[in-house]
Amino acid sequence: MTEKQQGRISSTDETGEPLDRIFVHDYVLDVEIGVFTNEKGVTQRVRFSVDVDVMPATGALDDDIGNAFDYDHITNGIKSIIARGHINLVETLAEEVAMHCLAHPRAARVTVSIEKLDKDPGAVGVEVVRSKART
Numbered sequence: 837m838t839e840k841q842q843g844r845i846s847s848t849d850e851t852g853e854p855l856d857r858i859f860v861h862d863y864v865l866d867v868e869i870g871v872f873t874n875e876k877g878v879t880q881r882v883r884f885s886v887d888v889d890v891m892p893a894t895g896a897l898d899d900d901i902g903n904a905f906d907y908d909h910i911t912n913g914i915k916s917i918i919a920r921g922h923i924n925l926v927e928t929l930a931e932e933v934a935m936h937c938l939a940h941p942r943a944a945r946v947t948v949s950i951e952k953l954d955k956d957p958g959a960v961g962v963e964v965v966r967s968k969a970r971t
Contacts, residue, residue: 855889
């Protein structure tokens with residue numbers, strides 16, 4: 837695993853200011869996904885790795901989870917998206933996860949990697965990188 841995949845490389849916003857990073861890696865869930873007939877009505881193991889670059893907190897966190905960008909925001913969002921039912925494309929799932937993460941007020945940029953683990957000859961998937969539009 838590279839340093840980037842481990843969430844260790846810092847990033848900056850468009851002005852060069854450093855961003856914090858919240859991440860969830862190697863999160864595996866059973867998902868109804870796929871366009872082929874044999875993928876309908878069944879689940880497949882899917883691995884999610886999500887890195888969200890966030891603006892640093894403007895105030896003290898006071899050791900209170902309510903003041904932080906909680907990684908549960910990521911995992912609960914993923915669970916909510918897949919609970920809606922079958923998804924045809926991995927790309928659609930990645931885009932929805934990215935948009936969910938960017939909806940958080942502190943989120944600036946997100947990288948979402950999704951892998952279907954039960955395809956031959958190994959894992960296949962997609963990675964998307966999205967940034968919040970600045971006005």
